Amino acid sequence: MTIKRDITWRVGVVYLLLVAAAIFVFGKVVYLQVVEGEEWREMQSHLTNREKSIEANRGNILACDGRKLACSVPSYRLHMDMKANGLTDEIFNANIDSLAYCLSSFFKDQSKTYYKRKLIAARQKGSRYYRIHRRRVSYTELKEIKQFPIFRLGKNRGGFITEQIDRRKLPFGMLASRTIGKLYEEKEKGGMIGLERAFDNELKGREGLSAYTRISGRWVPEEIIAPKNGLDIQTSLDIDIQDVAEKSLMKQLNKYEGGHGSAIVMEVETGKIKAIVNLHKTSKGKYIEDHFNYAIGEATEPGSTFKLASFIAVLEDGYINLEDSIDTGNGKMKFYDRWMRDSHRGGFGKISYQQVFEKSSNVGTSKMIVDHYKSDPKRFVERLYSMGLNRQNGIEIKGEGEPMIKYPGSKSWSGVSLPWMSIGYEVKMTPLQTLTFYNAVANNGKMVKPYFVTGIYEHGSLKKEYKPEIINPSICSLPTIEKVHEMLVGVVENGTAKNIRNSNYKIAGKTGTAQVAKGSGGYKGGSGVEYQASFCGYFPAERPKYSCIVVVKGLSSKGYYGNIVAGSVFKDIADRVHASGFDMAEEVVEAMPTSGVLPYSKGGTKNDLLTVFTTIKAPIDGKEVEADWISTLAQEHKINFSRKSFSNGLVPNVKGMGAKDAVSLLENVGLKVIVSGRGKVTQQSVSAGSRVVKGKQVFLKLS
Structure with a gap:
């Protein structure tokens, strides 16, 4: 039991x-x-399933003619899996010397021994993602590196791993780079500033997705969602005008040692921005464009360019006639406890209102405004408001400065506000806002919104078009526009900007010279007086095509007057743009002779010559000639095209060419060009056929 x-x-x-x-x-x-x-279940999914995003290609930013201002260029990081399945000790040891030699020869920064030691150490550690070199390589370089020992065996047997990184490139360097913008370093954040930010949604596209399943130890693609590449945006920017504006502004900044400067060129009828430059002086004394978009974002006291608004106000209210006279005395006048002074020592005495504007008399302008608006300053300010001077333009690019036109009764209003506002002090506007106002005068009173992007494209097909937008149908009456137009022409013909007058076409505009306020230190501060020089206007005055503003800030006694510092830049831009323009096609067609020898033409680019002769309906022999540059021969019944050839490394012969083509050709081979005269090139200082010396100056005489 x-x-x-x-x-x-x-x-x-x-x-x-x-x-x-x-x-x-x-x-x-x-x-x-x-x-x-x-x-x-989630862990099992990671072990047997894997998802990987596929980056979309970012769209391009294009100039008005389709040339790329910003594009994505792939570069590659190089890595090595030292424990790759097929990378045996026999393969590694037999080829490590050759690989180290190739890497040393390619990168040219370390010895063969250095690379061999580093690779062996990474092998001993069992590194799965060893970074071969800090530098990224291009696609062309990658093709070469893939042929190196071990690497040529591929990912499994050679352990060679590449990581593609798209790098944003600006093919034209710093031309308009601040406006074009840049990206955050972290790709998911997209555009940081400029057009890259404003049109980030269109440019960035949409990421794709690849799904993989692990079967028998191998990752097998199961499903792929294709990425949608970003769209291209075409801007209104003209590379040639942009280049002229930048070089001219750079020259003046270096000459007068300004702190920073900006220049904008706008198409009068549409508001398209054709060029925008922002140059800033670095601590090393070099001017670059990567600091701030002064043209758009910096609202300052404009100075005498604001006098145009004061004159429009009194003319609209019918208070004056331009022929009437006013006594400016000895150029000094006291308003309460402050003295108003003219820049001309001794004053102008008794002059007409037209001359007050042409000579930019501070006393005459302020006395005119005080005489007529002292009892009702609101009427004056509301005139300014009716012109839209107190409103932002609402442009695509973020960071537009806020204009400031103070109102009577506000905390900052004082007894001297009215006279000082009349000459452009105690008000603030950005260069682009001032230009928009002047552009309205050139456009017969119609104020159009400035804009930078004309269209959005997908694979060359237009998806969205941007058209001119009117933001004020009439800033004032047409009779007033006609009067102030004559005043603006008079400034250049008879007044403060006579230095930019020329016999080929007329310029209308106004100079501005303002002292820069330094916060609580006032206008003088501890480091002396600082000035801002500006010129704003349009050309040709008879048929305004472009408006332009130039502002240079941070000037000292070395030179600060608007006509000299800023006006000279304006003239450089206007001269080059006017000389290269082709706006007379209709008149040419009507004036074409019906018999006799066809018109003479200078040699030039094939596209330009085809445009001209097709427009005037001239028969062409040699259209099929494949060449960028063409020589022409006018015969009785046709224009003959022939190839114009140039030898690499030799100075081309530009005699007989127009200035635009000659300068373009010589600068493209590395020469610096100085032009005198107008017409076709008759002499060049450096002989054609001689060896090109990069940076050498060549003088061209035109007649």
Whole structure:
């Protein structure tokens, strides 16, 4: 009985243990399924499924003629998996010397021994993602590197891994780079400033997705969602005008040692921005365009360019005639406790209102405004508001400065506000806002919104078009526009900007010279007086095509007058733009002779010549000639095209060419060009056929 009881007890214990184990297993299964199920299912998914995003190609930013201002260029980081399945010790040891030699020869920064030591150390550590070199390589370089020992065996046997990184490139360097913008370093943030930010949604596209499943130890693609590449945006910017504006502004900044400067060129009728330059002086004394978009974002006291608004106000209210006279005395006048002074020592005496504007008399302008608006300053300010001077333009690019036109009764209003506002102090406007105002005068009173982007394209097909937008149909009456137009022409013909007058076409505009306020230090501060020089206007005055403003800030006594510092830049831009323009096609067609020898033409680019001769309906022989540059021969019944060839490394012969083509050709081979005269090139200082010396100056005489 004792043995039977003992066996029964033992069997019972085993049974209970089995039951307990079963309950435990069942409970664990329930716990894993219910409590930890989601976590384990997610882990299993990672082990057997993998998703990888596919980056979309960012769209290009294009100039008005389709040339790329910003584009994405792939570069590659180089890595090595030292524990790749097929990378045996035999393969590694047999080829490590050759690989180290190739890397040393390619990068030219370290010895063969250095690379060999680093690679062996990474192999011993078992590194799965060893960075071969800090520098990224281009696609062309990558093709070469793929042929190196070990690497040519591929990813599995050679452990060679590449990581593609798209790098944003500006093919034209710093031309308009601040306006074009840049990206955050983290790609998911997209555009940081400029057009890159304003049109980030259109440019960035949409990422794709690749899904992989692990089957028998291999990752097999299961599903792929293709990325949608970004769209291209075409801007209104003209590379040639932009280049002229930048070089001219750079020259003046270097000459007069300004702190920073900006220049903008706008198409009068549409508001398209054709060029925008922002140059800032670095601590090393070099001017670059990567600091701030002064043309758009910096609202300052404009100075005398604001006098145009004051004159429009009194003319609209019918208070004056331009022929009427006003006594400016000895050029000094006191308003309360402050003296108003003219820049001309001794004053102008008794002069007409037209002359007040042409000579930029501070005393005459402020006295005119005070005489007519002292009892009702709100009327004057509301005139300014009706012109839209207190409103932002609402442009695409973020960061537009806020204009400031104070109102009577505000905290900052004082007894001297009215006279000082009349000459452009105690008000603030950005260069682009001032230009928009002047552009409205050139556009017969119609104020159009400035804009930078004309269209959005997908694979060359237009998806969205941007058209001119009117923001004020009439800033004033047409009779007033006609009067102030004559005043603006008079400034250049007879007044403060006579230095930019020329006999080929007329310029209308106004100079501005303002002292720069330095916060609580006033206008002088501890480091002396600082000035801002500006010129704003349009050309040709008879048929305004372009408006332009130039502002240079941070000037000292070395030179600060608007006509000299800013006006000279304006003239450089206007001269080059006017000389290269082709706006007379209709008149030419009407004036074409029906018989006799066809018109003479200078040599030039094939596209330009085809445009001209097609427009005037002249028969062409040699259209099929494949060449960028063409020589022409006018015959009795046709224009003959022939190839104009140039030898690499030799100075081209530009005699007979127009200035635009000659300068373009010579600068493209690395020469610096100085032009005098107008017409076709008759002489060049560096002989054609001689060796090109990069940076050498060549003088061209035109007649």
